[in-house]
Amino acid sequence: MKMKKIVAIALILVVAFGTVFAQGNKEQAQKPVEVKNYTFGGSTTVAPIVETAIPLFTAANPGVKISYEGVGTGTGLKQLTAGTLTLAGASRDLNSTEIADGLVPNTIALDGLSVAVNKSVTVANLSLAQLAGIFSGEISNWSQVGGPNAAIALIVRDESSGTYASFKEIVLDTQKKAPSKNAIVAKENGELAAKIASTPNSIGYLGMAFNHIVTEAGGKVLLVDGIESTTANVLNGSYPISRNLYLVSKGPLAGGSVEKAFVDFILSDKGAAVVLDAQYIPLN
Structure with missing residues (x-):
């Protein structure tokens, strides 16, 4: 009898410890992952x-x-x-x-940097030299580059922007021009694209991914030195404003x-x- 009692107690302890162990594992499994x-x-x-x-x-x-x-x-x-x-x-x-x-x-x-204009602008192609003249302020009227007699409205990124720095380095610095201070400043690409779309006679530069904001509002992306800003032209090196x-x-x-x-x-x-x-x- 004594032996049976001892065995019974042992079985109870095994089951109890097994239950505690299983609960412990369950709690551990349910513990949320530290993020x-x-x-x-x-x-x-x-x-x-x-x-x-x-x-x-x-x-x-x-x-x-x-x-x-x-x-x-x-x-x-x-x-x-x-x-x-x-x-x-x-x-x-x-x-x-x-x-x-x-x-x-x-x-x-x-990425390629596109140059885009408002729907009121009739010009379709500009050279790097003309872009440098426009964004330095030396060219201030569209008639100077084959467009209508209308003042050019510049829209640029802020000076902390990488887009600003890339455009300055590729377009202005190579032509030894300083950026115009007479420009509308946008904090990010989407804002700049929206401003081009809503500002008559405007021109600005932006990442290619934002072209659609301008074109959907009736504006257009210009050719630069006769080259379209496309993925293929960035990859083959023919589009001059890429990064x-x-x-x-x-x-x-x-x-x-x-x-x-x-x-x-x-x-x-x-x-x-x-x-x-x-x-x-x-x-x-």
């Missing part, structure tokens, strides 16, 4: 790529939450240097100071880091589809 937050930011040109890639990336990485702040290239690079961002979108090349600060550009796509798009890191991307994994995702086949969907040009 780590990452803040990226910078170029509004790069934003359509990153913002589309984020939900795809985080769906495969449930312990990661990423936000992107479209504050412009210059501001984003400053915040990256200060450590408040861990990746910065940039739509221009880094300058010597930024490189000296340890910033490293990681190319994620190609790289970057995700910039502070120091080389570290193996195993979320930042490297995110850049690698954009460079993958799935990422190439995201780049194409944003109407930019993938590297692969």
